Amino acid sequence: KSIDPTNSTAMAGEKGLVLLDFWVSPFGQRCRIALAEKGLPYEYVEENLMAGKSDRLLRSNPIHKKIPVLLHDGRPVNESLIILNYLDDAFPDTPSLLPSDPYQRAQARFWADYVDKKVYDCGTRLWKLKGEPHAQARADMVEILKNLDGALGDKAFFGGHAFGFVDAAFAPFTSWFHSYEKYGEFSVAEVAPKIAAWAKRCGERESVAKSLYSPDKIYEFIGVLKKMHGVE
Amino acid sequence: PWKAMHDPATQIWTSFIAHEQKRDQHQSSKQHGGPTMAEKGVKVFGMWASPMAIRVEWALRLKGVGYEYVDEDLASKSDALLRHNPVTKKVPVLVHDGKPIAESTIIVEYIDEAWKDGYPIMPADPYDRAQARFWARFADDKCNAAIFPVFTATGEAQREVVREAQRCLKTLEKALEGKKFFGGDAVGYLDVVVGWYAYWLPIIEEVSGADVVTDEELPLMKAWFGRFLAVDVVKETLPPRDKLLALNKARREQLSA
Numbered sequence: 045k046s047i048d049p050t051n052s053t054a055m056a057g058e059k060g061l062v063l064l065d066f067w068v069s070p071f072g073q074r075c076r077i078a079l080a081e082k083g084l085p086y087e088y089v090e091e092n093l094m095a096g097k098s099d100r101l102l103r104s105n106p107i108h109k110k111i112p113v114l115l116h117d118g119r120p121v122n123e124s125l126i127i128l129n130y131l132d133d134a135f136p137d138t139p140s141l142l143p144s145d146p147y148q149r150a151q152a153r154f155w156a157d158y159v160d161k162k163v164y165d166c167g168t169r170l171w172k173l174k175g176e177p178h179a180q181a182r183a184d185m186v187e188i189l190k191n192l193d194g195a196l197g198d199k200a201f202f203g204g205h206a207f208g209f210v211d212a213a214f215a216p217f218t219s220w221f222h223s224y225e226k227y228g229e230f231s232v233a234e235v236a237p238k239i240a241a242w243a244k245r246c247g248e249r250e251s252v253a254k255s256l257y258s259p260d261k262i263y264e265f266i267g268v269l270k271k272m273h274g275v276e
Numbered sequence: 277p278w279k280a281m282h283d284p285a286t287q288i289w290t291s292f293i294a295h296e297q298k299r300d301q302h303q304s305s306k307q308h309g310g311p312t313m314a315e316k317g318v319k320v321f322g323m324w325a326s327p328m329a330i331r332v333e334w335a336l337r338l339k340g341v342g343y344e345y346v347d348e349d350l351a352s353k354s355d356a357l358l359r360h361n362p363v364t365k366k367v368p369v370l371v372h373d374g375k376p377i378a379e380s381t382i383i384v385e386y387i388d389e390a391w392k393d394g395y396p397i398m399p400a401d402p403y404d405r406a407q408a409r410f411w412a413r414f415a416d417d418k419c420n421a422a423i424f425p426v427f428t429a430t431g432e433a434q435r436e437v438v439r440e441a442q443r444c445l446k447t448l449e450k451a452l453e454g455k456k457f458f459g460g461d462a463v464g465y466l467d468v469v470v471g472w473y474a475y476w477l478p479i480i481e482e483v484s485g486a487d488v489v490t491d492e493e494l495p496l497m498k499a500w501f502g503r504f505l506a507v508d509v510v511k512e513t514l515p516p517r518d519k520l521l522a523l524n525k526a527r528r529e530q531l532s533a
Binding site: 149 | 375403
């Protein structure tokens, strides 16, 4: 039996699925989308990160102290892509996010990992930085979107006909496109037309529509972040 | 409030090795069983001193899968590598019957799934799998970033970065409690991912004059180092110690200059 370093015995009495999350987090939204796609009921717990972190969050994720955290019968699973993998493994009778073929699974993991490593940080550089670093961030974001455009190709979704792992991983960022466009002064429809079309398709899915906030709301939120970081 | 995960440490390791490659041309192709015809078979694009590439070899050997190893000159990457991994252009890349897969931890999971009747690398239980993946990311994102400064720092600054590296490894060590290996009684996914510490860390310690993994500070990890290095597939794959030591010594001098 593996040792659980997060000492979750205190929470072991709770049955079912609980998601510790923060309303605007794209990483949390991935989990909400995945749970909805799988038809899995869960309790949503909003962590007001602006006001500090709850005891439950700190106990569930003592190492990173971050959301999202999925609690399953009291045991915590951390990190959004790990949560998505876990949901596939633990609930095999629900629609699978990952394809069944090992090579396709590896491709899906690669692109989800690519989104994870690149998109959010590059976006942050776009709204935070000025001058040459800003220009670099803009160039990087365009390259990232072009790469994802190529990976999507002529498929309806990254998963093929079906909405899958990479779609769930990347869909939350579609509401950030508007902000990236404004800060980066480029058009997603121009640099990555397939991605732009895909974003529309995602938005038509209930799981996505219910989990995302409007692009204007995101733009407003970035304004709040800028103030917090003392950026003009 | 949150951040996406980076892979700065992997970039650090492979890029500092690349500088050495400029002077030390080392292109070779070692056959390890199994002929390759046209696009059939298994090829590993790696680099002899890369800890990320060795993970792939360990996983293949645990499964008893033969492969051809292509040693890349990172300062002058082959057309084949760039064709197989145009997005990140990094090693390792696994090419299986002509189909490429990049990112070492993703490759290891692929190997486990593609040869699913062989040695089990990932744990069977979903929660254990999630834990193993969590620790693998923690090691790659946090521990690697904490270890690298040990390599370059000196004096008082080094003492501080050593403590930081130890703090990180102590956290990771918790996943070893009560077990012979991270995988339990036998080597598993997490052992394959962090196993490189067992061979590379003592070399880093020797080159930089620091003591990181000691019996006092990290007894479980130290003991696991010995057990891991005694595993057959590990023993038979390690790069020559004197060569690795020399490379790291030279690189340290270069970085400190």
